[in-house]
Amino acid sequence: MMVRPFAGRLTVRRPTEFCPTAPRPIPARPIVRGFFLALAAILTWTAGAAAQQQIDQTYTAEIRKFTTEPFFLTPLVDHLPASNTVPTPRAFLGHIAGAPDVLSYPEEIYRYMRAVAAASDRVKVLSIGETEEGREMILVVVADEKTIADLDRYKALLARLADPRKTPEAEAARIIPDAKPIYYATGAIHSPETGSPEMLMELVYRLAVDESEHIRKIRENIIFMTTPVIEVDGRAKVVDLHMAPRKDPTLKLPTRPLYWGKYVAHDNNRDAMSLSLKITQNVLNTFLEYNPTVLHDLHESASYLYTSTGRGPYNAWIDPLVVNEWNRLAHKEVKEMTAFGVPGVYTHDFYDGWTPNYMFWIANMRNSIGRFYETQASRDASNHIVRANVDRTWHRPSTPLREVVWGIRNNVNLQQSALLIALGEVAENRSEYLHNFYQKSARSIAKATAEGPAAYIMPADDPRPGQQARMLSVLQRQGIEVHRTTSPFTSGDRTFPAGSYVVRLDQPFSRTADMLLDKQYYNPADLRPYDDTGWTFGPLYNVETVRVTDHAVLQAPMTLAADLVRAPGGIANANGARVFLIDYNADNNLTAFRFRHRNLKIDAAEQPFTHDGREYRAGTFMVQAGRDAARILEAAGREYGFTAYGSTTAPSVSKHPVAAPRIALMHTWQTTQNEGWIRVAFDEYGIPYDYISVHDVRDNTRLNDKYDVIVFGPSVNDALSIVRGLTGPDPIAWKTTKLTPNIGRQAQTDDMRGGLELTGVLNLQNFVKRGGTFVTMTNSSVLPVHFGLAAGVSIRETPNLWAPGGVYRTERVDRTSPITYGYGDELGVYFNRGPVFALGGAGGFGGQGGFGGGIAGRAANDGSTTTRRSGRGGLDEADVVQGRPVDMGQAGVAEFLKAQPGGGTQGMGAQGGAGQQAGGSDTRTLLRFSPDAKKLLMSGGIEHGGELAGAPALLDARLERGHVVIFGFNPMWRSGTLGSYALVFNTLLHHGNLDAGRNLTGDAVKAAGAR
């Protein structure tokens, strides 16, 4: 049956349309054969011209041979059409896609894709950028010849549909029959999930050469795009890891890669909000260029094929239409695959659909459809037995088998078959998917005046313009338009100065902006969150954002910011200046400036002061004029966004030098991902460091000779495990060799076994005692606590606390410690479950399998738990249904009742709280979690917050001449917590003077009060 190319309504299609070409013998399995023959009999009329196409007999025989069970094969992929011109993967690489014990390197995959493109006018290969390790990322485009030749025109059509401000409905109606949806499938973002790049080679070949009706329909009605390997750096390492021992069986390598990309492993799929990894940037830029209708990420972790919908609570900012599209595609795949007789294909389960930080959310954030598969893993491509013990449920009526032999070809079959079903679905209903895309885009523009809010305002008088600019520039890189007011304007009871920034929500990506800037609430009674529950940018960047529902803001005079927002800077009052003063506001750029000009002598004021009529915070940088200072400061001020004020007199204030210390970042050989985000942060701000392992610390009794500060990022929860490290009978190497050329870029060793050992703990203790500073974060803080390097600090037992990755309120307790220079009364920090610290308890660590010991927790409900549903807004706010007016139906109700309802919600508030010094004499509490359990939550979820309320959040423990600085939250999480970076940076800049202000009392402390 020919599909009408521009069908605008749903057409019901029989599974038989998957029937490929002529009937062929298939693997012996009576029910399948019967099914197939019956179809063949009925459907000779579907064969048509396609029936004449030759089958590649050798390739087809190997598909069948390598598929471990006939029920893991479908008619869509149980054969491969032959081509006289286009090479098959087997002809080019020497093996079929999904051959056992073979994994292809990225460069092999790219060479193959380019060979197909060279041989076929239906395929095009483009470069979309490089990774951190310098490897290419590619985009393969497949469609019919005419579409490929005219690709720019199709791109332009989708761009017009993407912005209904420029494309009225009548014009969209003319464009839609002409335009084609783009289906963008991405492979191997997760490096140990190895099957998708192999599959995508075969899929590209099949789409390019197959003349069957199903494939022609896809080729003619949609544009298929794929990036066969997303995490290219990790793929190269994983292929090394699995293929090297096959070449030299004496090699002892780890079973899983310690590093994937340069920085992070699995978290490379959590960067879609912060955009700090090259792979995210490259995929996002490709997305913004093409406006794909679907972005589909291929994963491997479920038996045997899970296709995403998720079980909620769904993200509260997306258009309800997209939820329908998730379900429609998923149910189509489950139905068709189950009809083929493939067991264990299901949806609904698995993840929540809440957090927008996954790669495929690039699409969901932008009026397109983001989705993923999880297939049974290919692992090292060997055949092996997989076992499952899954109960049948309503959404999983066909459970996986108790045990079965699995191989990588099965994985290739299932991914490819389901994808072909999805491609067919979009091809067949192409107009409908495009119309939905246009409609979702139109409703994103209507959002400002329908469900709201109208805009977010970032006031021009924010005390941290550099942090504000950094946040706004991320929004701009997301494709969000940022405006700037040209005169003061008033909204509600507040007047915003000229130069304030406005993110209008009458733009195509308004939902992206609202998702990132609004507050989240995740009800603890909902199903377990799959990832973080709260991520609100404002508090995490330490920047004020004002949510405005009054539409009048849209009429304020403003202009579109053409370039990425930058904070202004330079020098002022330079004539005759003897000293330059740079107010210290915890802007990360000031640390970047300090390290960039590490030879410039800078002092820090130890208290706030007023000078020449201007107020300065504690920590203010003071630079003597003379020589090159003015010239350096003028250029640096412009580059880093600060103003250096010249003065003819030096302020009278106690001070100490701002350091540019020698830094080491320490990693374990067990896990490196979460510390990888620390490297991202240090690299962004140009802070130099040595990257060392626990073994370097174990083996060096004179650490102070090399380092001033050692930073130990988040690692594992168990201090003894950090000490013990990896174990095993034989050495495990992680290093560059001839057979593993891609391994060892970040760090190398002949033997990963062994941890910090007790000698390493002693070396660290001596390092601190001799004046060094040791910084630990979240779970790595169990190390100094367990081994008594932090006087009086213990771990609070929190058996009931539920605080799964959100934004929680802390208060600045110590107003004089250099570590909190530049901060205000409170700060929203990222905290996830634990550990929670306590002071003055028994000390040490007494838990088993988690965080325990110390002060007993309180289990009673403390008022932090409420019953509002998951959705947008804080605890005291209302959820808002998207894609329709917020007051829908209200006029009718009012008329009916002849009464006037109330309403309206207001934006984010902030409230300071006074704190007092707590803890033992040698340990300072710098920040503590809000003592009021009801105020703890800023964004995300919480239950039994009383177990966290008032707990120290940031501690400075003195040990003889040095310090251990303990973070009870993660100050550098996924490049999304830029507001707390400066707490780490301050520790670096003032490492030799962390006791500054320790002896201030009474009025002096009051005077040091934060602004």
Ligand SMILES: [Zn+2]
């Ligand atoms: Zn994955």
